[in-house]
Amino acid sequence: MKALVIARLTFHEALQRKLIWGVLALSLVFVALYAFGFHMLVREWNEMQARRPDDAGGPMMTYEIFASSMVMLGLYTVNFLAGIMTIFAAVGAIASEIDSGTLHAIIPKPLARWELVLGKYLGYAGMLVVYIAVMVGSVVVTARLIGSYTPPNIVQGMLLIVLVAMILLSLTMLGSTLFSTIANGVIVFMLYGMAMTGGLVEQIGTVLSNQTLINIGVATSILLPSDSMWRLASYVVQPQIAISFTGPNPLGTTVPPSATAVQYSIAYCLVLLLAAMLVFRRRDL
Numbered sequence: 001m002k003a004l005v006i007a008r009l010t011f012h013e014a015l016q017r018k019l020i021w022g023v024l025a026l027s028l029v030f031v032a033l034y035a036f037g038f039h040m041l042v043r044e045w046n047e048m049q050a051r052r053p054d055d056a057g058g059p060m061m062t063y064e065i066f067a068s069s070m071v072m073l074g075l076y077t078v079n080f081l082a083g084i085m086t087i088f089a090a091v092g093a094i095a096s097e098i099d100s101g102t103l104h105a106i107i108p109k110p111l112a113r114w115e116l117v118l119g120k121y122l123g124y125a126g127m128l129v130v131y132i133a134v135m136v137g138s139v140v141v142t143a144r145l146i147g148s149y150t151p152p153n154i155v156q157g158m159l160l161i162v163l164v165a166m167i168l169l170s171l172t173m174l175g176s177t178l179f180s181t182i183a184n185g186v187i188v189f190m191l192y193g194m195a196m197t198g199g200l201v202e203q204i205g206t207v208l209s210n211q212t213l214i215n216i217g218v219a220t221s222i223l224l225p226s227d228s229m230w231r232l233a234s235y236v237v238q239p240q241i242a243i244s245f246t247g248p249n250p251l252g253t254t255v256p257p258s259a260t261a262v263q264y265s266i267a268y269c270l271v272l273l274l275a276a277m278l279v280f281r282r283r284d285l
Contacts, residue, residue, distance in 0.1 A: 002111050006119020007126065014089055014127050023085045027131075030081070031138045034074050038146045041070055067149035068242035072234055074139035076251050079161050079230050082132050086168040087188050089127070092181035093120045093173055094280060114277040121173055121273055128165045132158060153236040160233035163265055167226045168192060170272035177280040191224050199227035203248040206255060221257070225265040228257045 014020055045063055094117065136158045143149045151157070171191065175184035202217020204210075221228035235243065235256035248254050 003115040003119035003122065006111075006116055007122035010093075010120045010123025011126050014124060017089070019088055020085065020127075023081060024131075027081055027135060030077055031135075031142070034077075034139065035142045035146060038070055038142055041066060042147050062241065064149070064239055065242045065245050067143060067147050068151065068238050069246070070147065071139060071143050071149070071151045072238065072242075072251050074142070075136065075157065075161065075234065075237065076230075078132065078135040078139060079164060079233070081135070082128060082161065082165045083168055083192060083226065085131065086124070086128055086165045087172055087185065087192065090120070090124045090169055090172040090176065091185040091188065092176060093124070094176040094276075095179065095181045095184060096176075098283075113281045117173065117177070117277045117280050118273070121169065121276075124169055125166060128169065129162055132162050132165060136161065151237045152239060157233040157237035160229050160236070160262075163262070163269075164226045164229045164233075166269045167224070167229065167265055170269040170276070171224065174272045174276040174279065177276050177283060192226065195220050195224040195227040199231060200250055203250065203253060206248045206253070221261070222264075225261065225268055228261055229265050232257045232262070 045066060136154070140151065140154055143151065168188070172184065172188050175188050178184070179187065198217045198220025200217075201213050202221075205213025205215075205217060231253040234252040235254075238252065243252070243254055246252065
C-alpha cells in the first residue's frame with residue numbers, strides 16, 4: 001500500500017526536524033527534573049513521618065495522595081508536550097509542500113491524493129505513539145523506582161493520551177489542506193488553548209454548582225474533545241482516595257466523561273481525517 005510508504009518517509013522526515021529534537025531535549029530535561037522532584041517528595045515525606053509522634057492520630061493525607069498528585073503532574077506535562085509536538089510537527093504537512101511546489105512532482109505519479117494524506121497521518125501518528133509511550137513509561141518508572149508507587153490503569157490512561165494526540169493530529173491535517181502553514185498553526189493552537197480553558201471553566205462550574213459554566217465546558221469539548229479525553233485519562237490513573245481528597249482541580253476531575261465521549265472522540269478523528277482527504281482531493285495545486 002502506497003500510504004504505508006508515505007508513512008515511513010514521513011516518520012523519518014519528522015525525526016530530522018530541529019523542532020522535534022528540541023521537544024525531545026526539553027522532554028529529557030523534564031524527566032530529569034521530575035525524577036529529582038519525586039525524590040524530594042519522598043525525602044520530605046519520610047522526614048515528616050520520622051518527626052511524627054508515635055501516639056499521634058491517623059494522618060490527614062496519605063502518601064498515596066501525594067504520589068498520585070506527582071504522577072498526575074507528570075502525565076499532564078506529557079499530554080501537553082505531546083499536544084505541542086503534534087501541532088507543530090504536522091502543521092505544514094500539506095500546506096508547506098504546496099507552497100514549496102514539492103507536490104507538483106509527487107501528485108502526477110501513480111499516487112492517489114487520499115493515500116498521501118493517510119500516509120502522512122500514519123507517519124506522524126506512529127511518531128507520536130512512540131513518544132507518548134516512552135514519556136509515560138518514564139513517569140511510571142520514576143514513580144515506581146523512586147517513589148515505590150504504581151498508578152492504576154496506566155495503560156488505559158496512556159491510550160487516552162494517545163487519543164488526545166490523534167484528535168489534534170486530525171484537526172491539524174485538515175487545517176493543512178485548507179490554510180497556509182502559519183494560519184493553520186495559529187488556528188489549531190488557539191482551538192487547543194480554548195479546549196483547555198473550557199475544561200478549566202467546567203471544573204470551576206462543578207465546584208460552584210454553576211450549570212452555565214458547566215455547559216460552556218461541555219460545548220468546548222464537543223468542538224474539540226482533546227481536554228475531555230485528558231480529564232478521563234487523569235481520572236482513571238488516580239486511586240479513589242486521591243480523587244475524593246483533591247476534588248475538581250485544573251489537572252483532573254471528579255466527574256469523568258462517559259464512554260459515549262470516547263466514542264465521539266474516535267469518530268471525531270475519523271471524520272476529520274476523511275474530510276482532509278476529500279478537501280485535498282478537490283484542492284487546486
